[in-house]
Amino acid sequence: MGEVTAAARHGGSDGPGIPALRCVDLAKHYPSRRRQPTVMALRGVSFEVPAGSTFGVVGESGCGKSTLARLLVGLEAPTSGAVEIAGRRVDTGPRSDRRALARRIQLVFQDPFSSLDPRMPVARALDEVLRFHHLHDDRRDERVVELLDMVALGGRFARRYPHELSGGQAQRVAIARALAVEPQVLVLDEPTSALDVSVRAEIMNLLVRIQDELRLSYLFISHDLSMVRHVSDDIAVMYLGRVVEVGRYDAVLDAPMHPYTRALADAVPVPDPDAKRTSHEARAVSHGGRADPPPEPASARDVDDEHACAFLPRCPVAERVCGERAPRLAPAAAGHEVSCHVASAAAGLGPADR
Ligand SMILES: Nc1ncnc2c1ncn2[C@@H]1O[C@H](COP(=O)(O)OP(=O)(O)OP(=O)(O)O)[C@@H](O)[C@H]1O
């Protein structure tokens, strides 16, 4: 295994208190097509990721996780709002500065093969990135081997083509490719969910080790709370394009406040089957307390969440106010924010109007 030298550590802090990544009121609307309404994929998301930490983002399919990932790494422009890396906005300033800033954040996709060219052997894929960014120009071959060592593959994989790799090996190459540009932040969009269950833990352990060695910051996306709970310092729960709860991982997991987070937490498998609800009960809660077949999942297309809570159709504890006013994300305890009228009232705060 190649040793990580101090010079190779590209993460770390840019100064006391400066978050590695921050987004402010980030929104993304996809314009209507064929008389379909506009898709409000993201509806104003704000958070920050302290340097060297892992920020978990969790939510069901369609809530906007991948849209968020694409905006953060600049693959798409937001409709409104801003992304800051190390305290600097990525959309302002001279072009050269913006390019240098963009290099600091890299995305690892769910499907590793989607980021690898099937006609290109592993070494060339890595070499190409180094060449493009003029990195290690005098020792690129050596650097390619270092990168392969970093993801525990080794130089013997250098000549392989993507079709000669397993899913886990391909994801290691995709991670090496992201690391080649020496980023400070990795956005990991469900990096293990397309892989065999048997290799998921290996990739997770690899990511944890790399983070430690390179002092990287992670934004770790998953639809599965049980996945983010082991790696995250902070967790944001998303529902239909908004963050509905955010806080330190233990606060969100041990004392979830939003009914949606509680349903997600209850569905997490626990060793003692008597310690939590049955999965049937958990499902009933997550679909509005009904035991009969759940309604069609609400879509980002059809919720007017300016005048009511978007979770209302599925909420088992809704009150009248929930249909009259939309809640907003508000502090409910130390380091813990929630967007829910009932949770805010239970925490002794006023109505959480938006
Ligand atoms: N290019 C696009 N054009 C129109 N709508 C889009 C586009 N990309 C995403 N959407 C819509 O935006 C919403 C959020 O999609 P997104 O892929 O971000 O969700 P997700 O949380 O990543 O879901 P999953 O867990 O299935 O990956 C969905 O309603 C989706 O259909």
Ligand code: SF4
């Ligand atoms: S605001 Fe009301 S409807 Fe929305 S999650 Fe809270 S209790 Fe449920």
Ligand SMILES: [Mg+2]
């Ligand atoms: Mg996605």
